Amino acid sequence: MAVVEVENVSKTFGSGELAVQALKPCSFVVQEGELAALIGPSGSGKSTLLLSISLILEPTAGRIVINGQKVYDDGWTGVDERAFRRRNIGFIFQQHNLIPFLTAQENVALAMQLNGANRRDAGRRARELLGYLEIAHRADSLPANLSGGEQQRVAIGRALANEPPLILADEPTAALDTERGGKVMALLRRIARERRSAVITVTHDHRMIEGFDTVYQLEDGRLTRMLSPA
Amino acid sequence: MDLALKDIRRHLGKFIATIAGVAMLLAIVLVMNGIYQGNVADGVWLIDNTRADLWVVERARGGPFNESSRIPSDAWKSVAATPGVARASPLVIYGGQRDIGGRSQQLTFIGYDVFGGLGGPGRIVQGRSIEAPHYEMVADGKLGLALGDVVSFGTHAYTVVGLTQGAVDSGGSPLIYLSLPDSQEVQFQQDNRALVAARAANLNRLERAGYGAEQAARLLPLLSSTGDSVNAVLVRLAPGADGAAVARHVRDWLYFNVFTTDEERSLMLEGKLSKMSAVLGLFRTLLVIVAIVIIALIVYVLTIEKIRSIATLKLIGAPNWVIVRLILEQSLALTLASFALAYGLRALIAPNFPRTLAFVAQDTAITFAVMLVGGVVASLMAIWHALRTPPQLALGG
Numbered sequence: 001m002a003v004v005e006v007e008n009v010s011k012t013f014g015s016g017e018l019a020v021q022a023l024k025p026c027s028f029v030v031q032e033g034e035l036a037a038l039i040g041p042s043g044s045g046k047s048t049l050l051l052s053i054s055l056i057l058e059p060t061a062g063r064i065v066i067n068g069q070k071v072y073d074d075g076w077t078g079v080d081e082r083a084f085r086r087r088n089i090g091f092i093f094q095q096h097n098l099i100p101f102l103t104a105q106e107n108v109a110l111a112m113q114l115n116g117a118n119r120r121d122a123g124r125r126a127r128e129l130l131g132y133l134e135i136a137h138r139a140d141s142l143p144a145n146l147s148g149g150e151q152q153r154v155a156i157g158r159a160l161a162n163e164p165p166l167i168l169a170d171e172p173t174a175a176l177d178t179e180r181g182g183k184v185m186a187l188l189r190r191i192a193r194e195r196r197s198a199v200i201t202v203t204h205d206h207r208m209i210e211g212f213d214t215v216y217q218l219e220d221g222r223l224t225r226m227l228s229p230a
Numbered sequence: 231m232d233l234a235l236k237d238i239r240r241h242l243g244k245f246i247a248t249i250a251g252v253a254m255l256l257a258i259v260l261v262m263n264g265i266y267q268g269n270v271a272d273g274v275w276l277i278d279n280t281r282a283d284l285w286v287v288e289r290a291r292g293g294p295f296n297e298s299s300r301i302p303s304d305a306w307k308s309v310a311a312t313p314g315v316a317r318a319s320p321l322v323i324y325g326g327q328r329d330i331g332g333r334s335q336q337l338t339f340i341g342y343d344v345f346g347g348l349g350g351p352g353r354i355v356q357g358r359s360i361e362a363p364h365y366e367m368v369a370d371g372k373l374g375l376a377l378g379d380v381v382s383f384g385t386h387a388y389t390v391v392g393l394t395q396g397a398v399d400s401g402g403s404p405l406i407y408l409s410l411p412d413s414q415e416v417q418f419q420q421d422n423r424a425l426v427a428a429r430a431a432n433l434n435r436l437e438r439a440g441y442g443a444e445q446a447a448r449l450l451p452l453l454s455s456t457g458d459s460v461n462a463v464l465v466r467l468a469p470g471a472d473g474a475a476v477a478r479h480v481r482d483w484l485y486f487n488v489f490t491t492d493e494e495r496s497l498m499l500e501g502k503l504s505k506m507s508a509v510l511g512l513f514r515t516l517l518v519i520v521a522i523v524i525i526a527l528i529v530y531v532l533t534i535e536k537i538r539s540i541a542t543l544k545l546i547g548a549p550n551w552v553i554v555r556l557i558l559e560q561s562l563a564l565t566l567a568s569f570a571l572a573y574g575l576r577a578l579i580a581p582n583f584p585r586t587l588a589f590v591a592q593d594t595a596i597t598f599a600v601m602l603v604g605g606v607v608a609s610l611m612a613i614w615h616a617l618r619t620p621p622q623l624a625l626g627g
Contacts, residue, residue, distance in 0.1 A: 086547030097542040101240040170625050
């Protein structure tokens, strides 16, 4: 089943002679359980595409369907973007972006509580999720007391908190060494396989490309090549 | 999950320091409330304690508190003879600065008819009122005197026969009660050398005017100044008497000015105390504004420090009210904790404060309400900034 369907989505900044087409019409589909990569140099349109799929940046034209719900069809379809993100999209960031005054468990539980879970249930499920990510022993630690790899695991836990069908990861291994980056990639693969989430990862990190099911390359705003490493 | 309290726990030192600073400012505001109400209470008490219905003062004057008023000592007899007057008695009141108990002290003398006259001491906590025509005094405890102490004013010594507590004028200066002639003597007594010099000057003036030595010697006592005046006459009306008619009679026939006790209170509140009220009001307003600005700056700085967290919250789908609540709660927590600490500080300061402090619940409630609204206003700038923060700020390195 297709989790993300992007069809002829383009984005132009400015108008007239000053217009810059950051994203030329591009189309792709990511299925459930698929681990996809978006690679490309700076300014190639990766972030524009990621922000469009995140319902943050409005494209100029095209159509976006996420988890069967049309969110953009030459204009936003009127979905409540934050409520939609809470239920359907998990985010993983390069700098982890954990809330510094919450413990690891609270960071994960917060996402659940924002989606309506009660405090006790969210706390229990957060601890279970940290166990799944093999970091339950650091559940009561503040982010400042966790290593980079541990922080990234907690961030992954927060992304998985509401069991979203889509996970968007922005350079998740950029701040980690090769060994820890490899572990994070293995974890993302495991999540895609076991939880059937579609994972789209924006990365510069060519060390990690081999682990993806599909690789899309963006260059000058055009989705020019599609690699499918065996 | 209460994000605000969890963030406060992380920045506890910063919060405590801010609360301590703001609380000290607010404590000053609360004490200023008490100073103003204390002055009003003291000033009004002095008027009420006389238990007079009318105050007769010098014509065209607003005395005796707001303006000097001098009327002849025996004018009270004319007033007493006015139809509708049950009792009239003279009153002397003036400020002084005297050495008492080894230190120079500001005080107010009150002279009254000690044999049944109006305007005698109230709030006597030890001893008795004045019973002798001379050389007895009742003093307020703030002067540091004890019963039986003897104090010299000029050429005579006065024994403390009674002590009051809280008997002060509108400026907070303690009162000393003397018999009427004693108070006049203390007020008008002159140094012997000054008397000799004045006498010589008058003699010289008479001789230059052509009077012989014998004539001049006879006229000399008539030219010397006397202390034969009082500042007001207090009037108690007869039962059923028309106060307005009595006042009209005194104005028209005796050529004095007359105020009812309510008018005298208004003169005190609108005259002497209104400027103090304005000054205190200005300072209170400035201090409250400074306190709110400090809270606003701290809340804004704390918000800027966690702007990336706020962007992350937006990105993971937190509704705006979660972010507004985070900031607003911190602002209100700072405000409420500061006010509570200020309230405690006020309780510590009050017993040792050198002036009367009268705390009125309404003043405290108004200050609290102003600070509560101020706390909300203080968070608006930070809320505005947070709500404008784009969620994509959370993305990227």
